[in-house]
Amino acid sequence: xxxxxxxxxxxxxxxxxxFPGGAQMVPPLLKSKDIPEPIKLIHYYCWHIVTIMLFGLAxxxxxxxxxxxxxxxxxxxxxxxxMCFAWGYFLVIWKKQRHRDMPQWMLFLPQTAIGIYALI
Numbered sequence: 659x660x661x662x663x664x665x666x667x668x669x670x671x672x673x674x675x676x677f678p679g680g681a682q683m684v685p686p687l688l689k690s691k692d693i694p695e696p697i698k699l700i701h702y703y704c705w706h707i708v709t710i711m712l713f714g715l716a717x718x719x720x721x722x723x724x725x726x727x728x729x730x731x732x733x734x735x736x737x738x739x740x741m742c743f744a745w746g747y748f749l750v751i752w753k754k755q756r757h758r759d760m761p762q763w764m765l766f767l768p769q770t771a772i773g774i775y776a777l778i
Contacts, residue, residue, distance in 0.1 A: 660776035661723035661732055665716050667769045668735070672712035674765065680705070715739060719773065729777075736773030742766045 687693070687701055715735045722732035746763030750756070757763070 659723075660772055661719055664732070664735070664769050664772040664776055665719035665723055667772060668712065668716035668719050668739070671765050671769065672709070672716055675712050676709055680709075711738070715769070719769075732773060732777060736770060736777060739766050739770040739773055743770050 684702065684705060687698055687705075690698060693701075715738060718728075718731040718735035722728040722730075722735070743763050743766035746760070746766065747757075750760045750763070
């Protein structure tokens, strides 16, 4: 049951990233005149890779919830979620930013915690 919850949370994160996040972040990036075109397109490409990864995490949790032999996918999805959480959290500290200005790490915390709890 908890893996279904992890899948739902991960799917919610994927939708937040894709729709409100995409509407807020992508147009200013692509319209920027200060960033060279190849760099803009690399960032745009990375945006889509993250989108694919987020939907993939949701699919991995859902498959693990549906198919008991898919538990390893929940382990991998939880590990990736944890690494995204940890990197986002420590990047803010390392670069002396404020967590409220770079809150992406917080979005990975619930699915990481649920994934860990579901696996123990």
